[in-house]
Amino acid sequence: xxxxxxxxxxxxxxxxxxxxxxxxxxxxxxxxxxxxxxxxxxxxxxxxxxxxxxxxxxxxxxxxxxxxxxxxxxxxxxxxxxxxxxxxxxxxxxxxxxxxxxxxxxxxxxxxxxxxxxxxxxxxxxxxxxxxxxxxxxxxxxxxxxxxxxxxxxxxxxxxxxxxxxxx
Amino acid sequence: xxxxxxxxxxxxxxxxxxxxxxxxxxxxxxxxxxxxxxxxxxxxxxxxxxxxxxxxxxxxxxxxxxxxxxxxxxxxxxxxxxxxxxxxxxxxxxxxxxxxxxxxxxxxxxxxxxxxxxxxxxxxxxxxxxxxxxxxxxxxxxxxxxxxxxxxxxxxxxxxxxxxxxxxxxxxxxxxxxxxxxxxxxxxxxxxxxxxxxxxxxxxxxxxxxxxxxxxxxxxxxxxxxxxxxxxxxxxxxxxxxxxxxxxxxxxxxxxxxxxxxxxxxxxxxxxxxxxxxxxxxxxxxxxxxxxxxxxxxxxxxxxxxxxxxxxxxxxxxxxxxxxxxxxxxxxxxxxxxxxxxxxxxxxxxxxxxxxxxxxxxxxxxxxxxxxxxxxxxxxxxxxxxxxxxxxxxxxxxxxxxxxxxxxxxxxxxxxx
Numbered sequence: 001x002x003x004x005x006x007x008x009x010x011x012x013x014x015x016x017x018x019x020x021x022x023x024x025x026x027x028x029x030x031x032x033x034x035x036x037x038x039x040x041x042x043x044x045x046x047x048x049x050x051x052x053x054x055x056x057x058x059x060x061x062x063x064x065x066x067x068x069x070x071x072x073x074x075x076x077x078x079x080x081x082x083x084x085x086x087x088x089x090x091x092x093x094x095x096x097x098x099x100x101x102x103x104x105x106x107x108x109x110x111x112x113x114x115x116x117x118x119x120x121x122x123x124x125x126x127x128x129x130x131x132x133x134x135x136x137x138x139x140x141x142x143x144x145x146x147x148x149x150x151x152x153x154x155x156x157x158x159x160x161x162x163x164x165x166x167x168x
Numbered sequence: 169x170x171x172x173x174x175x176x177x178x179x180x181x182x183x184x185x186x187x188x189x190x191x192x193x194x195x196x197x198x199x200x201x202x203x204x205x206x207x208x209x210x211x212x213x214x215x216x217x218x219x220x221x222x223x224x225x226x227x228x229x230x231x232x233x234x235x236x237x238x239x240x241x242x243x244x245x246x247x248x249x250x251x252x253x254x255x256x257x258x259x260x261x262x263x264x265x266x267x268x269x270x271x272x273x274x275x276x277x278x279x280x281x282x283x284x285x286x287x288x289x290x291x292x293x294x295x296x297x298x299x300x301x302x303x304x305x306x307x308x309x310x311x312x313x314x315x316x317x318x319x320x321x322x323x324x325x326x327x328x329x330x331x332x333x334x335x336x337x338x339x340x341x342x343x344x345x346x347x348x349x350x351x352x353x354x355x356x357x358x359x360x361x362x363x364x365x366x367x368x369x370x371x372x373x374x375x376x377x378x379x380x381x382x383x384x385x386x387x388x389x390x391x392x393x394x395x396x397x398x399x400x401x402x403x404x405x406x407x408x409x410x411x412x413x414x415x416x417x418x419x420x421x422x423x424x425x426x427x428x429x430x431x432x433x434x435x436x437x438x439x440x441x442x443x444x445x446x447x448x449x450x451x452x453x454x455x456x457x458x459x460x461x462x463x464x465x466x467x468x469x470x471x472x473x474x475x476x477x478x479x480x481x482x483x484x485x486x487x488x489x490x491x492x493x494x495x496x497x498x499x500x501x502x503x504x505x506x507x508x509x510x511x512x513x514x515x516x517x518x519x520x521x522x523x524x525x526x527x528x529x530x531x532x533x534x535x536x537x538x539x540x541x542x543x544x545x546x547x548x549x550x551x552x553x554x555x556x557x558x559x560x561x562x563x564x565x566x567x568x569x570x571x572x573x574x575x576x577x578x579x580x581x582x583x584x585x
Contacts, residue, residue, distance in 0.1 A: 013355055020351045027344060031322055031336070065401050072331040075218070080401030097403065101427070102307030102420075104300070105403040116406040117304060118421045119476075132424050155328060159311035159427045166327035 050085065050142075050149040060124070061086045061108065063097070066153065081153065082106075083140065084113075094151050095126045096138040103158040106137065113137060134161045179452040180262050188258035192364070193372070195251035197379040198244045199349075205241040206342065208233070213292065215338035217331055220294040221397045225486065228394050235391065236384070242392035244383060245286055249412055252279040257463075260445060260455055269446040274356040276442045281349050286410065288341035291334065297483065299398030300407035302337075303329060308420070311427035329400070396489030397561075406480060415469035418476075494567035501556070502568070510576030521551040527576035541569040 048066060050056070061084040068079050082097030082105050099106050104117035111129070113122040120131030127136045141152040155166045212234050214223045227234035256272075256279050259265045265272040291302040306329075309320045325332030353361075364372070399405070409417045420430045484492055499508070505520060507513040510527035517524060525532060545565045548555030556565060 016351065016354060020347070023347065063403065075331055077217075077331070080399075082401050082403055102304045103310075104304060104307075104407060105401070105405075107403050118417070132421060132427070134424075134427065157310050157317060158307040159316075159431075 046153050047143075047150045048153050050151050053144055053147055053149050056085070056087050056092075056149060058087045058089070061095075061113075063108065066151075068153065081155075083151065083153075084108075084137075085142075085151075092142040092144075092149055094140040094142050096140060096154075096156065098138070098155070098158065099133060100128075100135045100137060100156070100158055100160075101131070101133045134159065135163065138163045180456075184258050184262045185264075188255055188262065188264065191251045191254040191258065192360075193375055194379055195248055195255065197376050198248040198251060198383070201240060201380060201383055202244050202248060203346070205237040205244070208237040209241055210342055215292065215334045217294065217334055220292060220334055224293040224295075224394060225397075228391075228486070236387050239390060239392040240383060240387035241289075243386055243390065245289060246410070246412070247383075249279075249282050249286060252282045253412075255279075256442065257459055260442070260459055261452065265446050268360075271356065271360055272446060273443055274352055276439060277352060278349070280439070281345060281352070284345050285341065288337045288345065290410070291337050292341065293394060294334070294398050295395040295486070296398055296402070296405050296489075297393075297395050297407065299329070299400060300405055301409060304407055304409070308427070308431045311430075312432045313428050316428075316431070393483075394486045395483055396486055396493060408477065408480075408483075411470070414473040415466040418469040418473035490563060490567040491571070493564060494571040497560070497564065497568055498571055502572075505552070510572060524552070527572050528578055530578050533577055538569055538573065541572065542566055545569065 046068075048068065050064070064083045064085050066081040066083055068081060070077060070079055072079075084095050084097055086093045097105050099115040099117065099120060101115060101118055101120050104115050106113040106115045106120075106122065108114075109121065111121065112124040113126065114120070115122075115131070115133065118132050120133035121129045122133065122137055123129050125136070126139070128134075138154075138156040140154055143150050143152075157164045157166055209227075212223060212227050214220060224238070227238055252275070256275055259272045259275055287302075287305060291298045306320045306323060309323065310316045312319065321327055323333075323336060324330070325336050408414075416430065416434075419434070420427075423430045503514055504516040505512070505514040505524040506527065507524075512524040512526035514524065542562075542565055544553060545560075545568060546555065546557035546562070548557075560568075
């Protein structure tokens with residue numbers, strides 16, 4: 001049987017495209033669904049001990065570097081998180097140090113907080129005053145238990161206009 | 169140069185065709201060298217969060233062919249983005265986009281693939297810029313309407329950057345994207361490759377050789393940068409994108425509350441316009457105007473971004489970073505007991521059982537002091553000195569010992585040196 005060159009080329013191309021298309025199925029399946037196991041410790045019910053209440057000084061926001069031990073799939077690891085804590089009398093407040101714009105870490109500034117990435121500014125209450133940040137810095141729950149201050153650590157998705165926790 | 173004289177009356181300068189040909193040739197050579205250097209690097213690189221940085225640092229410190237391949241891969245990754253960009257722009261300006269519709273459209277796809285290669289390759293060394301640049305980019309992906317959060321989760325392998333993340337980026341970078349690229353070239357560029365082959369083999373091969381030699385010379389003389397290891401809680405680090413994304417970065421500063429304009433609308437409009445262009449009847453003057461506008465927009469915003477960053481300190485490389493980190497580690501970890509001046513008089517000494525060492529005392533220093541300090545910082549010492557061996561790398565600990573020696577050792581105590 002004679003096949004001209006053009007037809008041969010077409011069939012060769014069709015075959016290559018089919019094989020390539022098939023390869024996308026298993027790869028895509030793993031990409032979408034594979035190994036998306038939880039990193040335990042990043043669940044939203046994690047309370048972190050911040051220490052004895054009496055030891056926490058009153059005053060404006062203080063930067064905390066939380067070290068969390070987590071089981072990240074096959075390995076135990078320590079991750080560091082940036083959180084700001086403020087004590088006014090018996091009132092404790094905690095905000096996430098992660099900028100709500102694209103997820104950089106904010107720094108303390110004279111007027112409150114500032115993100116060095118895209119120049120978002122936040123006031124002392126964490127509300128955005130200028131720049132592209134779409135929402136205030138995310139608040140985290142605190143409670144006093146047995147004389148110790150506990151923080152419920154949560155991470156939130158950047159870029160959205162409302163606080164949406166990253167459920168794991 | 170090829171198959172275009174028939175549309176010459178369209179009024180574009182002839183050198184644009186030459187420019188497109190030259191960019192294509194460069195892209196071709198760069199692609200080959202990128203594949204080759206990539207295979208070499210893959211033999212020396214471990215895509216694991218714990219070891220990625222150490223393996224890249226090893227290549228850097230060993231020098232020789234590993235360091236040259238890394239520099240080659242680094243510089244050519246910029247080079248091929250530029251080449252692909254020039255090809256698309258020249259294709260818009262000449263009649264190429266209409267004469268070879270599908271080739272032109274595939275060229276746009278190739279440019280996007282190149283950006284995909286950069287996005288996935290950028291994180292692999294796991295230095296500061298790799299980690300922070302990628303988190304910002306994933307933050308931007310998050311804002312793509314509807315699918316953004318899901319996409320970011322798939323790229324990370326979960327909601328947070330973790331153990332599953334690097335293997336995913338690595339697999340995309342070295343397997344998935346190359347496969348797609350090869351398919352695009354095989355299926356779409358066969359006629360173009362045949363045209364190129366007809367242009368005259370010997371001169372072409374000579375030109376390829378020259379471009380390759382020039383690439384190697386550049387790689388041998390300009391090292392690839394490597395910043396300190398990624399520190400995900402370092403609030404002092406100010407991330408910045410690669411130079412060719414500066415314009416988008418600057419644009420992002422002005423988009424208040426409508427992140428998807430930057431992450432989805434602008435790219436979609438750009439790509440959509442290019443894809444539709446072959447169907448539109450445009451005159452050269454119109455296209456030249458549109459291209460000029462786009463270039464001024466991009467380079468203008470990029471220049472503005474650089475201008476606004478003019479006071480930002482230069483990013484320290486790994487070696488300088490070690491010195492800076494040692495100074496900071498000393499301030500944060502050591503000074504509370506040993507004192508900012510190293511005199512053993514820090515604010516916390518009342519809580520201690522033994523008096524901390526005074527680094528300014530001549531008696532502290534003899535020929536074994538450095539070895540001893542490294543050991544004690546690593547292992548700790550009773551009753552009060554904590555061990556840092558689990559939190560700091562041996563190099564970081566050595567840098568702290570060096571910091572202490574450089575700053576506090578009295579000049580007179582130069583015994584046995």
